[in-house]
Amino acid sequence: MIAPSIPHNERKRQKAVESYGLLDTQEEEKYDNITSIISQICDAPIALITLLDKERNFLKSHLGVPFNESPRDISFCGHAINEDDPMMIVEDARKDDRFHDNPLVKDYNAIFYAGVSLVNKEGYKLGTLCVYDHKPRTLNTEQKNVLQSLAKQVVMLFEQRVQNDELRLLRDNLERKNKNLEKFAAVVSHDLKSPVNNIISLTNLLKEENQDLSEDSLQYIDYLQQSSASLRNYIDGVLRFYKSDEILGLDKNTVVLKSLIEDCKHIADANNQANIRLHAVLDTVFINEAAIKQVLINLLTNAIKYNDKDQIQIDMHCKEDEDFYYWEVTDNGIGIPEKDLVKIFGLFERLGVVDRFGNQGNGIGLATTQKIVTRLGGKINVSSTLGQGTTFTFTVEKD
Template sequence: MIAPPTPDNETKRQAAVEKYKLLDTMPEENYDNITSIISSICNAPISLITLIDKDRNFLKSRHGIDMSESPRELSFCGHAIAGEEEIMIVKDARKDVRFKGNPLVTDFKAIFYAGVPLVDSNGYKLGTLCVYDHEPRELDQHQIKSLKAMAKQVMSLFEERYKTFELEKLQIKLQDRNNELKDFAGIVSHDLKAPLSNIIMITQLLNDGDEKLSKQAKEYLGYLKESSTSMSRYIDGMLMFYRSDELVTDEYDSVSYVDLIEDVISMTVLDDSTKIHYIPENDTTLLTNEIALKQILINLVTNAVKYGDKEQTIIDITLKDHLHEYEIIIKDNGRGIPTDKIDSVFKLFFVAAEEDRHGKQGTGIGLATVSRLLEHMDGTISVSSEVGKWTEFIIHLPKREI
């Protein structure tokens, strides 16, 4: 008997084996299906998916035997990965100098062997897909072709597994980063809001109470107050954006559509310059996250009011009750959104208009928060517009079951 030689690239090959995190894992149906199928195609009682570890041959999938590993020095597969052939075939191991006296031959009657190396994208041979039989024999061309094809399928499963692990690591990293940003937003809110409020209050007091201030000084105080107020809006917006997921829980509320719209109207309509139209007769009980949905509607309606350019802002809100989802349409008669900016309106910090109707710069956070909230609610939002005439947002929310 001759022990399998160690490949020249063994250190890197071993690292390639370990990166898939398959060693010592339990049997899995996807792999067991392959060994079962290839055993049938090759008419062989035993078929295996093996991984060559440092000193053992780990059997990721086994058909026809009840063992999980064997010593590497005894393995046929160790020879298969050390060679250059696409497939190693041993017709009669009793007559092969490499396997004479091998316990797998003498005790387990492993007489015939055919194994195809499992080769990763970097050329490292990790193990094999192989079949054994208890008597001398050969494989026909159809069986050889099938064994090679199934080996590639095994490698595809390995690669999918690796990509899944990498995606999970990335998701964890992104979640950690998002949590860090959320914490940062909270710290900024706490540490900056109070000083900003003091600045705003002091500038207002100075502007209103000191008659000795020159006109220019009062203008500077006005600029300072406006800048502080703008900064405060940014802080509030960022805090809402990074805490948006906290508004969405697994518990759903039974919400009257009419009550919901009336609440939104009371929070957004300040005078007769804004009219919100909806059909109260179409009242429906929505099973949804009330706070999150209310925040979404307030944000959209507030935007319509702020960026309206008509003497009277008119907003139509329509609810369509479909079989599996609710469709909520918010359409205004405002200035509209240019075509080249439509695809960017839900991006964080993107501002479609230079200023609102009061001459203030937007933060570019509101619509990003709306999109983020809907994502947490498994919903979607789209927008269409005609410049100078109207803008329409369409929300799709899945129906929830009690």
């Protein structure tokens, strides 16, 4: 018997093998499927996917043998990765000086061997896809071609594993960063609300108790009040955006549709500025009530704020099919320019439009709305005509 020699690039080759994280892993169906296929195509009782480790041949998939590793110095695959040709074939190991007294030949009757090196994109030979038989033989052209094709597929599975691991790591890092960002936003927003509310209260008090101030001074106080109110709304918006994840975790329940709309109307239109009409044949909906309320309140609030008509008209529709609820909110407001429709759902995206109260939006409400709708398994879309109004349509997936 002749033990296989060590490749000249063994240190880097070994590092490449270890980079896939496959050594000492359990059997996996996707690899076992390949050995099963190649066993049938080659009519061979033994089919293996091997990785050449430092002192052993680890069998990631082993059809036809009871073990999942063997010493490297007796492995056929150790010789195969040293071949210049992509495939090594031993028609009768009993007549080959390298294998005639090999334990695999004597104890497991491994007479015939055909192995294709598993070569990664850097050119390192990681192991083999191979078959054994208990009698002398060879492979036909079709069998050789399939063996080589499936070897490439094995390497693709190796690479896919690495990519999946990298994606999982990236996802975990993003989730951790997002949680930290949520905590930061919540803490900062909470800590800012108190001094902002104090500023608003003090400016109101200052204005009430100092009516003899000059016109310019009173104007400065008005500016301070408006800026403080804008900052408070901004802080509230940030808090709602990050707290939306909490309401998404709430259970669904049966909700009377008319009562739902009335609740939303009282919150979004406390001053009864709008004529809000519901058009629906449904009496009840089975939904996450808190989440849908947040969506509807945001849409109703925008429909009222960005409206220049003497009579604000908002029409709401709701229908269903087997899989979804379909919602529609249409207003007769100022409309949205076509060029801006693609960006209105972006977080902190502002269009530079002043609402009926003289304020600019903070770019958080519609981002929150889209986030909630998406997490509820639906989609939200918008269509608009300048000067005539806007229609938001969204879906919510049923269980």
